[in-house]
Amino acid sequence: MTSAGPESAPRRTASLQSVELAQAAVMAALCAAIAIIAVVVPFAAGISLLGTVPMGLLAYRYRLRVLLTATVAGGLVAFLIAGMGGFMTVVNCAYIGGLTGIVKRRGRGTPTVVASALVAGALFGAFAVVALTILSRLRHLIFESFTANITGLAAVIARIPNMDDAADRLTRDFATVLRFWPLLIFVIGVVTITWVSLVGWWALSRVMTRLLGVPDVHKLEASRDAGPIAPVPLQLRDVRFRYPSSHRDALGPVSMEVQPGEHLAITGANGSGKTTLMLVLSGREPTSGTVERPGAVGLGRLGGTAVVMQHPESQVLGSRVADDVVWGLPPGTSIDVHRLLSEVGLEGLAERDTGGLSGGELQRLAVAAALAREPSLLIADEVTSMVDQHGRDGLMAVLSGLTRRHRTALVHITHYNNEADAADRTVTLLGNGGAADNVAGTPMVEQADVPEAAVTTVEPQGAPVLELSGVSHVYASGTPWAKTALSGIDFAVHEGDGVLIHGVNGSGKSTLAWIMAGLTVPTVGTCLLDGAPVSDQVGAVALSFQAARLQLMRSRVDAEIASAAGFSVRDRGRVVEALGTVGLDPELATRRIDQLSGGQMRRVVLAGLLARSPRALILDEPLAGLDADSASGLLRLLEDLRRRKRLTVVVISHDFAGLEDLCPRTLHLHGGVLATAPTAAGGLP
Incomplete structure (x- = not known):
């Protein structure tokens, strides 16, 4: 039995998990792209500072080996395209981002950064001294370059009246210091690394504080439970869920059950908590109440829980269709990829590039990848809402008979009447909290x-x-x-x-x-x-995007509407009027964007567009x-x-x-x- 309480520590393994590998690949590609631009484009060196952000987030959220993997991958790509300059830019970004991310993750501050920078600077300085000792020709070349620069500077100073002695003193003093070059190189290394570390910490820590302050409330969390995987039968008792910084429950109280092999439809109005219920069913701990399972949730694991989301682009990771089906499966897992693809209507597309698939084909691929894990519980969250009628019919043909062909329970979240009718049972989330089976007269979207x-x-x-x-x-x-x-x-x-x-x-x-x-x-x-x-x-001409979330650029509803319409966010009356225009409650004005349902996000976009006439x-x-x-x-x-x-x-x-x-x-x-x-x-x- 699982009840509300603190989350347990994530399970650590020696090898990289699929989510860690995916994050490392994305962040490495982003950092490498920034490094290449900084090196190749004239006068763009300052852009390299942006590369510290993905590396910092990687170090904050994941293990050190994930950061090292991203550094190696990004460094090699940058080296192949932009040479040693690109490689060193990625390494510098990884150092600054990694230091900042690790320090913030452990709750430390500037003193820790200074101490770490001094150690890193000492190591760098010692390495530089050893390298220059061995590479004598390189050392002489560097020293001749330094000497030429100092001589040129002294010549400029000598042209200033009464500065001849200063120019001569500069030349002599530099020659003296150069005799003790190991100490000079060591000190330069320590000072440089310490200065770069402090500047990077000052700038990046502020950026990360703002980024980390944006809650990713609808994110699926990796399974943290241990023991045998058995997500069904599932029993929810008086479950409530409230997002951080919110003053009201997003879900509940809800009491319901999911039986093995059952096809269950979840319906309800926008904002009734359907997506939140999906998170609870997939392993998110409720604020109150209990979730009873015979074993672990096993999200994304063999025999556990699989989720197919509304936007399949966020789930497709493989470059080929066949690669995406088996992505993240344990080594040695035997999967009949062609049989799965044939079952979901993608027969003969195993070698197809995933970038060339239509929306309906992407959704079918996501279903195939979910079925490859032989889940005991499959959750489909409004998977037909963004595809055309042909794709919708094809998906329903797959989903409607799924529980007969596989040993899985299917929870299908939907607004459409014919999709709910295909289920064995329907649970409707009520607007005032709670849930009820087969509510008569509940309005549904008609085909x-x-x-x-x-x-x-x-x-x-x-x-x-x-x-x-x-x-x-x-x-x-x-x-x-x-x-x-x-x-x-x-x-x-x-x-x-x-x-x-x-x-x-x-x-x-x-x-x-x-x-x-x-x-x-x-x-x-x-x-x-x-x-x-x-x-x-x-x-x-105002345009409302197909993916409403991509159009929302502010953190709160009132700020988003005011920004889109071009008036002050302090004009509460105009914000309330805009919300009323699209049928939204004025109380949503202070709600964070990421706490809204998909339908509410779409209406907030429309409110901002209409407010600017x-x-x-x-x-x-x-x-x-x-x-x-x-x-x-x-x-x-x-x-x-x-x-x-x-x-x-x-x-x-x-x-x-x-x-x-x-x-x-x-x-x-x-x-x-x-x-x-x-x-x-x-x-x-």
């Missing part, structure tokens, strides 16, 4: 068929707001890796118009959205806003992650703004239910081409 290309019969009024003419776009144009995203796009969007753009994953919808927002200049053709290039008017609004998958009530309320809000204030709205979506009134026009993209060209530009219905 809808793909709408036909349509236009309104009302003639447009006035000149078009957005006008695209012959727009084509090629990524990496002029290189062997060139890829055409759009070709020959022609249409216009008038004031007050509502347009739905639909297409499968990879059809070019997001590229088109970025061009219409002025964030990307098309390779061919023009995109005009009120008759002028939209790329010269960045900000006039954009000329047009482009929404990339605005309904993804929203519950039925939130989606309905958002659509009513946008419909009202379009009709009453003649707001121009362009929606890119895989979800179509309820969009008829907001978007009377529908455009279909297929392979970067408009499959059905519009015959008129719709106005207000």
Whole structure:
């Protein structure tokens, strides 16, 4: 039985764990890239200080051997590209970052840094003395260079009136000091290393304090429990969870159970605690209450618990499909990769580059990688919300029969009615805390068929707001890796118009959205806003990203809205008004961004965009992650703004239910081409 209490120390092994290896690889690549830029780009040496940040975070969060692994990997890459200068830059970053990270992790301060720097400086100085003793020719070359510099400086000083004696004294004194060169080199080494260490500590410790102050509250934590792995049957009794610095529970009280081999659907409104429940089921300790299991959680381990998340990009680590399936498995584990790929609909793609997979294919790959661990408990957290209808149907075909083909319990968190209906049982998280089985009348997101290309019969009024003419776009144009995203796009969007753009994953919808927002200049053709290039008017067309979290740049909700809209964060009234516009509680104004659900994040982005009164609004998958009530309320809000204030709205979506009134026009993209060209530009219905 597991109850709320302090976390146990993480289990240490001699070899690097998969998470440690992944972190070392990422941080090494980042540090090496910074070092190469600092060496290769003229007058960019100061950029090398940025390389201390990833190394510092690595030293703070992981073992010393992880930092050493990253240093070796990053140093070799930098050496191959930028030579010895790149290698030494990575080593310097690793030293400063490692010293700062270790000192902060152990709760020490400046005295520890000074002591460590003196020891490191003494070792460096002694090494330099020994090296110069052996390499006599290098020593003479260095000394001749020093002497030439001092002689030149003395010549400059001698030109100053009454400074001849000082110039002669400088030359003689330097010659005398040079006789005791071992002491000189040793002192220079100690002073240099100590000075660099103190400056690095002063700067990097402040950066790390701010970075470490940002809680990664939704992070999956590595399994810390010991003993036999047995995550099910699972029993939650009056479980509550409250995030750090929060004044209210994000979950609970919840009492529920998960039985072996059961397909359980978890539903509930945005903010009801579905993602928090996923964290508790995968091993996070609750604030209060008890979680009873027969054994260890075994997150990511054979026979334990596996999690498939909403954004599969965060789970794909292998460069090939087959590599990703077996990533992190213990050596010697026998896995039939081809059988697993065939089961999830990826037959014949074992050698495929993961970077070329669509969103639906990435989600299927994540499911295959999870099944490779033969989990007793598989948690799927809204895995269908970001993929097109074809990918969604394919994923549900895999998930719906999973418990019959594998000895696993499946917990599927979803907003969709047909996905919940496929489960053996449904648990609904209630907005006022708690959970209930099969709550009658609970609103769910309905599935809808793909709408036909349509236009309104009302003639447009006035000149078009957005006008695209012959727009084509090629990524990496002029290189062997060139890829055409759009070709020959022609249409216009008038004031007050509502347009739905639909297409499968990879059809070019997001590229088109970025061009219409002025964030990307098309390779061919023009995109005009009120008759002028939209790329010269960045900000006039507001764009809500598909991944809302990537658009939130401030730590708190009120600061984010004020920054996006361009007013002072102290203007509480405007913040509350913006939150009310998108149906959010004013109490969320002081909430940290990372404490919000995915749907709440999406609405905060929209609140900031609407508060600055954009000329047009482009929404990339605005309904993804929203519950039925939130989606309905958002659509009513946008419909009202379009009709009453003649707001121009362009929606890119895989979800179509309820969009008829907001978007009377529908455009279909297929392979970067408009499959059905519009015959008129719709106005207000």
